[in-house]
Amino acid sequence: MRFAAAAAFAACAFAATASAALPPLTRVQVTAKEFYFSLSRQTVAPGPAIVELVNFGEDPHDLRLQRIGGAHIAGTPEVEPGDYYDLKVTLLPGTYTLWCSIANHRALGMQAMLIVRKPA
Numbered sequence: 599m600r601f602a603a604a605a606a607f608a609a610c611a612f613a614a615t616a617s618a619a620l621p622p623l624t625r626v627q628v629t630a631k632e633f634y635f636s637l638s639r640q641t642v643a644p645g646p647a648i649v650e651l652v653n654f655g656e657d658p659h660d661l662r663l664q665r666i667g668g669a670h671i672a673g674t675p676e677v678e679p680g681d682y683y684d685l686k687v688t689l690l691p692g693t694y695t696l697w698c699s700i701a702n703h704r705a706l707g708m709q710a711m712l713i714v715r716k717p718a
């Protein structure tokens with residue numbers, strides 16, 4: 599009985615160590631205004647990430663995200679002024695293009711780049 603309890607404790611300790619070794623979730627905040635995006639950081643590490651679109655503007659905006667050379671486009675719904683949306687993505691190494699897909703906002707300047715690479 600005593601041995602079983604010790605073994606269970608050891609198993610728990612091991613699980614805690616294993617989860618602590620997971621890489622931290624990357625976060626990047628994208629601020630939207632008329633008519634540009636401003637990123638909290640230009641370069642992030644690959645892996646699971648939250649890309650947070652915050653609308654500090656006066657019109658609704660959204661965010662589209664595509665890795666150059668990749669086929670998949672991730673995106674947020676329309677975000678109202680004063681609101682935000684946390685987009686969960688898995689970032690691969692490369693360069694991503696970010697843009698707003700509403701009306702002609704992209705042509706007006708709502709476009710940015712995000713570089714994904716392992717920290718040096």
Ligand SMILES: [Cu+2]
Nearest residue numbers: 659698700703
């Ligand atoms: Cu927009």
